[in-house]
Amino acid sequence: MRKIKLGIFFAITVLMVLGLSSVAYARVGQIGFFGGITEGVALPLTTETLLTQPNTGNAGNFTARDLVYKEMLWLAGGMPVEFEGLIDIIVANGRGRGASEDAGTRQVRYIVRPSAMTADGVSLTRNVLFDVNWRRVGGQIIETYNVASWVETQVINGQTFTLDFSRSSHQISVIRDITPGVTYYRGDVSMQAIFANVDGPVTHYVIGEIYGFESAWAATETHRLNGIVAAGDWQMQYQVVPSVAVSKELQYSENEPTLISFFGNYREITHNQSGLNFVINVMPNIFYGQPTMGRVTISNFNRFEQLIAPNLTVFMGHPAFQDVRRLYAMEIITTPPSHFPLNQAIHRAEFMKMLALAIKLPVDDALLNPPAPRGNRPVQVNLVFPDLWPNRGDYAYLRAINDAGIAIGRGDGLFHPDLPITREEAYVITLRSLGLSNLGLDIPITPFVDNYAINAWAVNDINAATRIGLIAPDENGNLYPQEFLTRAQAAALINRLLEYMRHELLRDYTENIVNFMN
Amino acid sequence: MWYNSNVNLNWGGFLRNLRNRLLTAVMAAVMVLPSISAFGDIFILTDEVRATFAGRTNANQLIRNATFDDLSFAWPAEAVVRGVALGAIHGEDNSFRPNDNVTRQEALNTVMRAMGQSGAAAERGAAVSGAFDSAQTMLNNGYSALAIEQEVIPADFNLFGQATRQEVAFIVYNAVIAHSDGHFRPDAALTYIHRFNDWRDISSDYLMAVENVVAASIMNGSDMNFMPRDNVTRGQMAQILSNLDTIFMNIHGLERRLGTVVGIRDAEVAQTAQVSSWQNIYVRVGDGTVDILRREAVISPAAQVNNLDAVVFRAGNVGGLNSLVDGDTIEYFVHTEDGTVWYVNVLHSAINDTTDGRLFSLDVSDMTISLLYGERGDGHRVFTMVDGLISIIDGTPHLLMDGVRYPVANLPYGQTVRLYLRNNVVVGVAFVGSEVLTEEFRGLVVENNPAFGYMVIIDQAGNRRVMRYFQNEMMVQRISHWDRQMQVSYINQLFPSFAFNPLATTIAAIEPGDIVFVRPDVDDASIIAQISAVSNYIMRYGRVVNIVHHENHISLLFEQENGQTAWFEMANNAFITREGRRISPLSIQVGDWARLLVNEAILAPGHTMSSIIEMAIEGDARHITNIVRGNLTGINIIQNTMSIEHAQQLSQVGWVNFNYVGQLNLASNNITYYYNNRRITRDEALRQFGRGGAMVYIAMENHFAGERVAMVSFRSQREERLPSDTVVASANGEFWLAQNMAQSIATDSGTIVRRNGRLVSGLEIMPGDFASVVLSGAGMAAVVDITSAPDTSALQIMRVRVTQVWDGSSFRVSSMSQLFGNNWVFTPIEREFTIDTRTIFMPIGGERSIDNFITYTEDSVFDQVFTVVTDGARAAYVVEQPFANRAIRGTLVSNVVDGQETFMLRNVLVQNPVTNQWNPLSNINNTIMVTIDDTTLIGRNNAIVQPRDLQAGDDVLIMMEAAALSTVPADGAAGTATARIILVD
Numbered sequence A: 001m002r003k004i005k006l007g008i009f010f011a012i013t014v015l016m017v018l019g020l021s022s023v024a025y026a027r028v029g030q031i032g033f034f035g036g037i038t039e040g041v042a043l044p045l046t047t048e049t050l051l052t053q054p055n056t057g058n059a060g061n062f063t064a065r066d067l068v069y070k071e072m073l074w075l076a077g078g079m080p081v082e083f084e085g086l087i088d089i090i091v092a093n094g095r096g097r098g099a100s101e102d103a104g105t106r107q108v109r110y111i112v113r114p115s116a117m118t119a120d121g122v123s124l125t126r127n128v129l130f131d132v133n134w135r136r137v138g139g140q141i142i143e144t145y146n147v148a149s150w151v152e153t154q155v156i157n158g159q160t161f162t163l164d165f166s167r168s169s170h171q172i173s174v175i176r177d178i179t180p181g182v183t184y185y186r187g188d189v190s191m192q193a194i195f196a197n198v199d200g201p202v203t204h205y206v207i208g209e210i211y212g213f214e215s216a217w218a219a220t221e222t223h224r225l226n227g228i229v230a231a232g233d234w235q236m237q238y239q240v241v242p243s244v245a246v247s248k249e250l251q252y253s254e255n256e257p258t259l260i261s262f263f264g265n266y267r268e269i270t271h272n273q274s275g276l277n278f279v280i281n282v283m284p285n286i287f288y289g290q291p292t293m294g295r296v297t298i299s300n301f302n303r304f305e306q307l308i309a310p311n312l313t314v315f316m317g318h319p320a321f322q323d324v325r326r327l328y329a330m331e332i333i334t335t336p337p338s339h340f341p342l343n344q345a346i347h348r349a350e351f352m353k354m355l356a357l358a359i360k361l362p363v364d365d366a367l368l369n370p371p372a373p374r375g376n377r378p379v380q381v382n383l384v385f386p387d388l389w390p391n392r393g394d395y396a397y398l399r400a401i402n403d404a405g406i407a408i409g410r411g412d413g414l415f416h417p418d419l420p421i422t423r424e425e426a427y428v429i430t431l432r433s434l435g436l437s438n439l440g441l442d443i444p445i446t447p448f449v450d451n452y453a454i455n456a457w458a459v460n461d462i463n464a465a466t467r468i469g470l471i472a473p474d475e476n477g478n479l480y481p482q483e484f485l486t487r488a489q490a491a492a493l494i495n496r497l498l499e500y501m502r503h504e505l506l507r508d509y510t511e512n513i514v515n516f517m518n
Numbered sequence B: 001m002w003y004n005s006n007v008n009l010n011w012g013g014f015l016r017n018l019r020n021r022l023l024t025a026v027m028a029a030v031m032v033l034p035s036i037s038a039f040g041d042i043f044i045l046t047d048e049v050r051a052t053f054a055g056r057t058n059a060n061q062l063i064r065n066a067t068f069d070d071l072s073f074a075w076p077a078e079a080v081v082r083g084v085a086l087g088a089i090h091g092e093d094n095s096f097r098p099n100d101n102v103t104r105q106e107a108l109n110t111v112m113r114a115m116g117q118s119g120a121a122a123e124r125g126a127a128v129s130g131a132f133d134s135a136q137t138m139l140n141n142g143y144s145a146l147a148i149e150q151e152v153i154p155a156d157f158n159l160f161g162q163a164t165r166q167e168v169a170f171i172v173y174n175a176v177i178a179h180s181d182g183h184f185r186p187d188a189a190l191t192y193i194h195r196f197n198d199w200r201d202i203s204s205d206y207l208m209a210v211e212n213v214v215a216a217s218i219m220n221g222s223d224m225n226f227m228p229r230d231n232v233t234r235g236q237m238a239q240i241l242s243n244l245d246t247i248f249m250n251i252h253g254l255e256r257r258l259g260t261v262v263g264i265r266d267a268e269v270a271q272t273a274q275v276s277s278w279q280n281i282y283v284r285v286g287d288g289t290v291d292i293l294r295r296e297a298v299i300s301p302a303a304q305v306n307n308l309d310a311v312v313f314r315a316g317n318v319g320g321l322n323s324l325v326d327g328d329t330i331e332y333f334v335h336t337e338d339g340t341v342w343y344v345n346v347l348h349s350a351i352n353d354t355t356d357g358r359l360f361s362l363d364v365s366d367m368t369i370s371l372l373y374g375e376r377g378d379g380h381r382v383f384t385m386v387d388g389l390i391s392i393i394d395g396t397p398h399l400l401m402d403g404v405r406y407p408v409a410n411l412p413y414g415q416t417v418r419l420y421l422r423n424n425v426v427v428g429v430a431f432v433g434s435e436v437l438t439e440e441f442r443g444l445v446v447e448n449n450p451a452f453g454y455m456v457i458i459d460q461a462g463n464r465r466v467m468r469y470f471q472n473e474m475m476v477q478r479i480s481h482w483d484r485q486m487q488v489s490y491i492n493q494l495f496p497s498f499a500f501n502p503l504a505t506t507i508a509a510i511e512p513g514d515i516v517f518v519r520p521d522v523d524d525a526s527i528i529a530q531i532s533a534v535s536n537y538i539m540r541y542g543r544v545v546n547i548v549h550h551e552n553h554i555s556l557l558f559e560q561e562n563g564q565t566a567w568f569e570m571a572n573n574a575f576i577t578r579e580g581r582r583i584s585p586l587s588i589q590v591g592d593w594a595r596l597l598v599n600e601a602i603l604a605p606g607h608t609m610s611s612i613i614e615m616a617i618e619g620d621a622r623h624i625t626n627i628v629r630g631n632l633t634g635i636n637i638i639q640n641t642m643s644i645e646h647a648q649q650l651s652q653v654g655w656v657n658f659n660y661v662g663q664l665n666l667a668s669n670n671i672t673y674y675y676n677n678r679r680i681t682r683d684e685a686l687r688q689f690g691r692g693g694a695m696v697y698i699a700m701e702n703h704f705a706g707e708r709v710a711m712v713s714f715r716s717q718r719e720e721r722l723p724s725d726t727v728v729a730s731a732n733g734e735f736w737l738a739q740n741m742a743q744s745i746a747t748d749s750g751t752i753v754r755r756n757g758r759l760v761s762g763l764e765i766m767p768g769d770f771a772s773v774v775l776s777g778a779g780m781a782a783v784v785d786i787t788s789a790p791d792t793s794a795l796q797i798m799r800v801r802v803t804q805v806w807d808g809s810s811f812r813v814s815s816m817s818q819l820f821g822n823n824w825v826f827t828p829i830e831r832e833f834t835i836d837t838r839t840i841f842m843p844i845g846g847e848r849s850i851d852n853f854i855t856y857t858e859d860s861v862f863d864q865v866f867t868v869v870t871d872g873a874r875a876a877y878v879v880e881q882p883f884a885n886r887a888i889r890g891t892l893v894s895n896v897v898d899g900q901e902t903f904m905l906r907n908v909l910v911q912n913p914v915t916n917q918w919n920p921l922s923n924i925n926n927t928i929m930v931t932i933d934d935t936t937l938i939g940r941n942n943a944i945v946q947p948r949d950l951q952a953g954d955d956v957l958i959m960m961e962a963a964a965l966s967t968v969p970a971d972g973a974a975g976t977a978t979a980r981i982i983l984v985d
Helices: A014-025 A046-050 A321-329 A348-358 A395-403 A423-434 A456-467 A487-509 B005-024 B059-065 B077-085 B104-114 B118-128 B135-149 B165-179 B204-215 B234-252 B682-689
Strands: A067-073 A081-096 A103-114 A122-137 A140-156 A159-163 A169-178 A182-196 A202-215 A218-230 A235-254 A264-282 A293-298 A303-306 B035-038 B049-054 B254-271 B274-285 B290-299 B305-308 B311-314 B317-319 B329-335 B340-348 B352-363 B368-373 B379-385 B390-393 B396-401 B404-407 B416-422 B425-433 B441-449 B454-459 B464-468 B475-479 B515-520 B528-534 B538-549 B553-560 B565-571 B575-578 B593-604 B607-617 B624-636 B641-651 B654-665 B672-675 B678-680 B695-701 B708-715 B719-721 B725-731 B734-737 B740-746 B752-755 B758-760 B770-776 B781-787 B796-806 B810-820 B823-827 B831-834 B840-842 B865-871 B874-879 B886-892 B902-911 B918-920 B927-931 B937-940 B943-945 B955-960 B975-978 B981-984
Touching (some): A067 A122, A067 A264, A081 A122, A140 A182, A202 A487, A218 A487, A348 A395, A348 A487, A395 B390, A423 A456, B059 B077, B059 B305, B077 B234, B077 B340, B104 B118, B104 B165, B104 B234, B165 B204, B368 B416, B396 B425, B441 B464, B624 B654, B624 B682, B654 B708, B672 B682, B678 B682, B695 B752, B695 B781, B734 B770
Parallel strands (some): B311 B340, B475 B528, B565 B607, B752 B781, B927 B975
Antiparallel strands (some): A067 A081, A103 A122, A169 A182, A202 A218, A218 A235, A235 A264, A264 A303, B035 B254, B049 B340, B254 B274, B254 B329, B274 B290, B329 B340, B352 B368, B416 B425, B441 B454, B441 B515, B454 B464, B538 B553, B538 B593, B553 B565, B593 B607, B624 B695, B641 B654, B672 B678, B725 B734, B752 B758, B796 B810, B810 B831, B865 B874, B886 B955, B937 B943
């Protein structure tokens, strides 16, 4: 950036912080790496995100309290025994390298212990410490977990199995891809654990994959682990798929009294689900008759919070009323209802601000309140676009959208914040906020009859959005890419995006993996 | 008068807005609300401003006067507008008539106005004219009188008729002499006029005037002639005035400057009782300094509006200062003494240009980019970029190139890039690359026709290319979806390689929808020499709604998760699995949830084709686990549960497992609610049927995070449960049961139909189905639960005597008896059965490894008798148990769980081994306690199952040895039996 000569200026350095905050966002390993499940880590409620987040957990305990933990114990062979106890996940920040923080270390400790709910004759105590090394390349983070210390004892139907750490190893490596609205991750697990037992050693091999994502509206983590348990005279092969998912849902209800200043309001409910499926592919004959598959779940307590109840009587009866009401409740539409005529064109800046709020894109606080000029001294500014000036009220959001690569201005070098947004632009930036451009096809042919009207730069993302079901041809096969969107249509589109993040995206990481054993 | 609506409407809005603001801001302190736009030049707001020029109060009037509807883009337009702006030309109506000839009086008036005499002329005209003269006549009189007085024309100058060129030259010459020194020389030697062939036609009185105006380039001839006696058009007259330029400016104290508009900033100051609003146009002057041209509006409490503006001529249009645009290069006339701007002429708007060169370096602190040119890199140019091209992401600078931000450190240095320049400032960067060595293109296959040897490909530019090929003269490779992880090196293109190339294939393998790289033939670009393809498939998830089997393929109606249904075609030999194991297409059932690998090829805009490549079917992950009935009491919207009072589950024996309040999980997003045949919302259900009022039937489905509600159906009619029975006929959702063929049973959209675990519609009820039906009212089914009819006839159970064992592979028997019903049928034939590691061997004592099935050591099985369950010629179970030839029948009282050693039967019938009659065991307490152990064989649905698979209500046949049946004690206590074989039928 150009040097600043004089006057008050805007800090640009904050951008770095944005990236880091998204690092803290995704919590890989919230169910451990041992084939067990926890109840899942709830997404922070809106008020909590405004306060210092108790759950962001870069350092310190992962959660305010120990989580309920369930795991299938395999070492005794046959149908595994269900263990229920508690898990505590403790993160200790290590060092980062250099100001740009492109590499660093931290430590994660998993402590599993029995609880009051643990069944008789069954016990699991585990204290494992992972050294985590990470590096960042662009928007991707590579993390490798190496086990530093590991103490574990399992008691299964009275038999005791004690881990021999000197002969055991456990490693996990995860890649995280940070996109504007969603951080996706995939990891691989490889474990070899040798346990001493009165009948001789039992070796437990596990190899598997980790998939997950985290966004403001939903987060999930699913493991597909293939295990082999080898004792002296028998061996077993199984697959276990533990999965936890959290999503934030909205529930509207009307008030009972009539004489109340608002009709009703929404509640934001964090809805957790967690469970595991397992299948024993090879069951030794000595365990004849035992079941070869099963499911374990942890029932959850849903946390909730009231959302604001703005007076939206001017929209009542409009077909987009529900969409608009939801977005107002979530504070994604911030304009007063009187300045939000639903039948008028929505402008680029207005749509982008809504989108930034919808995906909870981190916004640079310093840009939200630009310093006022003092006396006659002019304000020195750094321009990203000639037509995008820092004293715009929505500048911080537009900058966040631009920095995240969601909207990069029109081809003429200008941002045109106050022109109506075309449908094509709206669809493309909505898709980009999901980070799923890779599902597109950049060859200028789409399933739309009015393909000719789609600009070349939009083809890939339009194809991706169609493929994932975000947009679809109308009954005549058209997209109308160059038409404008009304505010009502924009509200529906943003709602669709949120529903997509809550449901479709979540389902691809939970049911679509868990239900298909392979 | 016609005027430029654009300009005036803007003013209108501007002022209205301002007035509104004034009303609300009367008591406000100073408040600045700037909005800014600037083109690249970021210092424009901070560099010192040399001068600020405000518009003039009469500008609005001038803009209207200068707007003629017959002038746009006509050659004299600029001259006319300039003439108006500077006060020399008066418009009278909305047309200028540039091709009309000018009269002598008009010519004189115009020149006199240009000399600043309009005010004086008006005064003089009033003094010398009669009371009844028109305004125009009065003005004419004034100009004439002044002109004579100032010796611009002689007193006898004829002012009637049209002016000639030499007369205009004469008037201009004299007027300038009269008002400004040093421009014309009355003593000049006559040189310029001699250039004209017709100079002799010039009157001697006008020779000096013509000489001077030609010398000063105010008038020119054409084709070497001056044509002194030709007329002058109004347009030409305007141009002549325009050419006066410097003379004119001297007379008026004006200065002409050149510069570029680089920033426009709106600002507004609201003070007590006054609002002023202005627009500053920042002009970077040629010498590097900054001028501001200011358009301003001030509104006082009396709503008096004072507008300051200037006439702007831009691209043939007349407007105010707000018509200026970033990047305009302008000439503008300012009055330096009173700080006003009179006129702005846009010479040209931004100049767009491109340049290609090799990317050399980027200086983020200076916002410059430099390129190398020429082979030796001796040409080196540095360009300034607009700020938007660079942004800092995660602490590192990124350059926007081709619409994507790339880290500056990883840019393609040394490769050719194209810079898009606007007024020599870089506004865009595009990648060009290096030398192209192989001509290849990427595209999407939309048609492949091996029979005729052509393929249609849409390339990246969107062109539809028809490529021909000769199958035997091309290289083809294709990466299929299962080969994505394969590593095949391109090195075989560089050196001869004889290794197996798993990707090599034939052209017929390339499908519409594939993405291909094509290398055309060197000699004929329409022929494919090499093609490399990758499949472009996607996963679709959903539920099978209908299946139609054809001879060679299957049509599947598939409902995707978003509710969209579509028919898919699938070849009979497509890869289909259930729970990871390959199955035949015939095993697909309606209601199955599946993952389809689909090729969704786009054939043309608006035309796609979907075909299934693979299909993976779930196990019981979404099966209906339970059907519950009760009365709705409430819904917990926070914890997402539904409370049902008097809840009971459906089982074979009716409604069981009573709970006062049952809590059911509502986590699913697509629960359907019905009231009889009508779909209703959850809220309606809660409002109408909370606290009873209707019986509710709920289908619960499996889910990895716990069983949850799939479908909720309210019924208002009386319930009746029918015993399980076989469907004998069905049509359109109606069906008939064997035991009551006279009465049909209907289903509607609210009927819960579970068919082999899957939730389906009533249309899926088929003859032969074994259904348990719950009626709601006569002939209407609330619940239909279909299972396969119990059958164990295919189970082969036999008693064998072992004569020889080949360890771990097979054994021979000398004779065998096979169980048919409850009779053992003896066959004295030797047979051989194979065994493998999965064969279960259960001698008394519980050993289960077939390794111990040997004919040596003390455990020898030679000549021993076993009960064997066979699977064709393979022995699946080899069990040591006594000869069980007594049979009893009965009904299970309750479910059996793993590890349970006894269970109770009721309605017991015992077969008399002599008469073969079935007699009740007892008339007092017709029950019996059955003991089972590890060696008990349990058959159900033609398979050996575990004790946990025995359910209450099962009718069973039990085989045991004669001694295992105890007689019934006289006190009515239950009898006992030890079961060896249990068959559920």
